[in-house]
Amino acid sequence: MSEISTASADPVEDGPDLARARGGDDDAFTRLVEPLRRELHAHCYRMLGSTHDADDALQDALVRAWRGVAGFEGRSSLRSWLYTVATRTCLDTVKGRGKRALPIDLGPASDHALVGDIPRTDVEWLGPYPDAGLEGGPASRYEQREAVELAFVAALQHLPGNQRAALLLFEVLGFSAAEIAATMDTSVASVNSALQRARRIIAEKVPSRTQQQTLRLLDDTRLREIVAGYSSALERGDADALVALLTEDVTWSMPPMPHWYRGVDAVMDFAVSVPLTTCGSWRHLPTSANGQPAVACYLWDEAAGAHLCWSINVFALRGERISEITSFIGREHFAAFGLPGSLA
Structure with a gap:
């Protein structure tokens, strides 16, 4: 798994656990990733629109990271590298299924009660996210909760996977266009184009005032x-x-x-x-x-x-x-x- 370059580095990377994890110590790897697990899970939910899909994607991403940690050279922060792994895992998932939807995406509103409405099992439905316990201080919690609001996550589902990933990495996580290009194995120009299209769709679908x-x-x-x-x-x-x-x-x-x-x-x-x-x-x-x-x-x-x-x-x-x-x-x-x- 290639690394993206960032100016910052996580303090934990200077400690002994990283060296132990590179040497095959599973417990050391767990200690490294555990503080980041909650925010990585929220990222997977934003990408996929389902808590259950986020569970599976995060588990898969951490397996991939464990297998690749021996080659992690520290040119990026561990956090950035794990987000790269998680994003690529989610993109693989997005390719394998359609977008998740809410009823508003399927047709116009009904003007009278429909008793006995029948569930549709042919639709991949958006699911709720249990946001209690998001990591970080008050400002961080505010930003993370804003980024999992229902209107925002529902709007993300209208974006192709590459636009979805680019927008989240840039707007929510603060990655540069160059870092996103490395994460997604594409060019900076392609990332900037994806961001422009994604912002236009999000602006159309998300209320100007957040919850x-x-x-x-x-x-x-x-x-x-x-x-x-x-x-x-x-x-x-x-x-x-x-x-x-x-x-x-x-x-x-x-x-x-x-x-x-x-x-x-x-x-x-x-x-x-x-x-x-x-x-x-x-x-x-x-x-x-x-x-x-x-x-x-x-x-x-x-x-x-x-x-x-x-x-x-x-x-x-x-x-x-x-x-x-x-x-x-x-x-x-x-x-x-x-x-x-x-x-x-």
Whole structure:
């Protein structure tokens, strides 16, 4: 694996663990990469749009890095070299499958409730990201959470793999165009062209105000009130309380269900027809996903005698109201968040 040249070097590279890892010491290699594992995983998620794909890609990348560490000469920082390995691994994954999508990518919004909507299994769906524990100080956490926001990751999926990688390496990770060219085995001119095209598409699809900017204007107490108000409204079946939390142009989508709703009238028609009346008893746990407030939703199951995990609902806010609800349906999402499978 070739190295890119950077001016900075990680302090750990001057220690004994690097020499031991080069000599085949697996424990030393683990100690070297462990502090970087979380941010590398977030990078893989941004590239692939799936926590499960990110798990697989990171594992594959670390195996590749372990096999290649004997040839690591320290001309780049260890961090940069590992990002190179992870990026190339993700690019291989991108080549093997199509982009991940949200319902909004499939067609126009529905203007009335569709009871009994059927999941689409022929679509590779975007998934939520459990962002708790991102590494670094307050500024670093802010930047990393902004870079995993749902709108940004969804927009990335509209880019070819090379544009996606170039944008992330340049805008999020601070690589130079020359470093990116070395990472991707291409020319600086090709990297600059990819960046220009990627920025144009991202600008079209990502709101000018990020969720991190919005959330910084809300105190923690008010944010908890909004999340608790949503949970309470569903648990009580209170349509008036729910509508009071929403913007006029709110959207609600529920991957893997293909249909979605835009506008408070359509959203409330769906809410009153399905989750507030048809589904049954709900319970909720607050969480965080993609740098945004979220709740884990549990639906009563009579046979189990408990509320079973149902969806991770991720909110986008505008001011103090909810402008987007993305309900990622599926119990497979819960383990990554460290959430229980059921509530007694």
